Structure formats: structure tokens, C-alpha cells
Amino acid sequence: MLLLGISAVICIVLGMGMPTSGVYVLLAALVAPSLVEAGIDQIAAHLFILYFGMMSMITPPVALAAFAAATITRDDPLGTGLAAMRVGWAAFILPFVFVATPEILMQGGWAGIALNLGLALIGVGAVTAGIVGFWGNRLSMVLRLGLVALGIVTLPLGFLPGAAAWHIPAALAVVALAVVLRLRARAGEKTNQGRRTT
Structure with a gap:
């Protein structure tokens, strides 16, 4: 390091x-x-x-x-x-x-390559959303910090001791949070449209 x-x-x-x-x-x-x-x-x-x-x-x-x-x-x-x-x-x-993580460079089995590429994409997306402060809607500071922390844990940095056990749970947490934020953004959009029509 x-x-x-x-x-x-x-x-x-x-x-x-x-x-x-x-x-x-x-x-x-x-x-x-x-x-x-x-x-x-x-x-x-x-x-x-x-x-x-x-x-x-x-x-x-x-x-x-x-x-x-x-x-x-x-x-x-x-x-x-x-x-x-x-x-x-x-x-x-x-x-x-x-x-x-050599799998990111297409070295190794297909299962490992697909898993690590998925983890990298989810991790980068989460941290970027946390840094920018937007995911469907503006994010609060707590959500931004949470996304950054989860995204960093999701990234497949294989040389961090014990990190491998946390990659998949963190990725699942990011996906769940993304779904909740998206549903909340859609609900907000429908509410705004209803107010405009009335």
C-alpha cells in the first residue's frame, strides 16, 4: 500500500x-x-x-x-x-x-469477473451519488454519508483484511437504498403532478 x-x-x-x-x-x-x-x-x-x-x-x-x-x-x-x-x-x-482485484481486468473465472464488476459498478455509483448529493432527489447529509460509506465497503479492494465478507452485504444495502430512494422520488413526482392539476 x-x-x-x-x-x-x-x-x-x-x-x-x-x-x-x-x-x-x-x-x-x-x-x-x-x-x-x-x-x-x-x-x-x-x-x-x-x-x-x-x-x-x-x-x-x-x-x-x-x-x-x-x-x-x-x-x-x-x-x-x-x-x-x-x-x-x-x-x-x-x-x-x-x-x-485481477478479475476487474478480466483475469480469472467468469463468475468472479461478473461478481467483481458488479460490485465495482454498484460501489462507484453509490459513492458518486453521495458525493454529488443527488439520487432521484436531493439527498440529506445523512444519506450522502451512508451512500459513501456503503459504496466504499462495496468496492472490491481485495487487499483490505476482512473486507471481502462485507462486499456483498454492502452492495445489497446500496441496491435496497437505491430502490427506496427511487420509489420516494416517484411518489414525490406524482404528488407534485396532482398539485399542478388541481
Whole structure:
């Protein structure tokens, strides 16, 4: 975990202001070999460095993509970069999922691949809804925190001790909560339509 964390920071710093191909070539030569020697799968290691190398595009203070978007929208560049990081949070955690769960990279049996992809989708969806604060309707702070916590537990991060036992229950809780929120949103829509007609 320490090596992955240090590598992530190095990839973001070295990737600042560089095009995709240049970032990958540089990081494949400087960072990927140490990850592979530490026992990480080659595909996972190279996807890890590629993802984090490109995160400099939305990570202040450089955040070239965010600054370009801010120029178009005539908004605050730093605020746009922070908003991009908030919405694009999944790109910061998925490289760790690649390393921890080879099934996400289509390595292993079909049952494991389908299960872990489902867990990843549910987890990312839950955390994103919690961060954005909307799922059919605006969410209260308690619901947002609950979705973020459940989503993080759902993500198939295999190297966390004892986490595997909690993935499926957390995913089921997210699905149940999503159904309840959706039904509540529909009930609210019908109530509003009834008021308009009267």
C-alpha cells in the first residue's frame, strides 16, 4: 500500500502538463518496473501508472483540462479543478481496485469477473451519488454519508483484511437504498403532478 501510494503521487507529479503518450512512456520506464518487481500483475501495474499519470489533467494546481474548461465557461479555474476532482473521484480509486482485484481486468473465472464488476459498478455509483448529493432527489447529509460509506465497503479492494465478507452485504444495502430512494422520488413526482392539476 505504501508503494502504491508513493507511486500514485509520483505519477501525478510527473504527468503534469504532458500528453497521454508521453506520460505513459515516461512512467512505464520509471515507475512500472518497481511495481512489477513488488509482485503486482504487469497489466494492473501499467494501468495503474496510466490512470494516475493522466489524473494531473484534473488535479490542481496544474489541471490542464480543468483550466481549459474554465476558460470556455469563464469560471474560476481552481474551483473547476476541485469540482472535476470531486466528480472524477472514481479515477483515483479504480487503479487500486485493478491491483487488488485481477478479475476487474478480466483475469480469472467468469463468475468472479461478473461478481467483481458488479460490485465495482454498484460501489462507484453509490459513492458518486453521495458525493454529488443527488439520487432521484436531493439527498440529506445523512444519506450522502451512508451512500459513501456503503459504496466504499462495496468496492472490491481485495487487499483490505476482512473486507471481502462485507462486499456483498454492502452492495445489497446500496441496491435496497437505491430502490427506496427511487420509489420516494416517484411518489414525490406524482404528488407534485396532482398539485399542478388541481
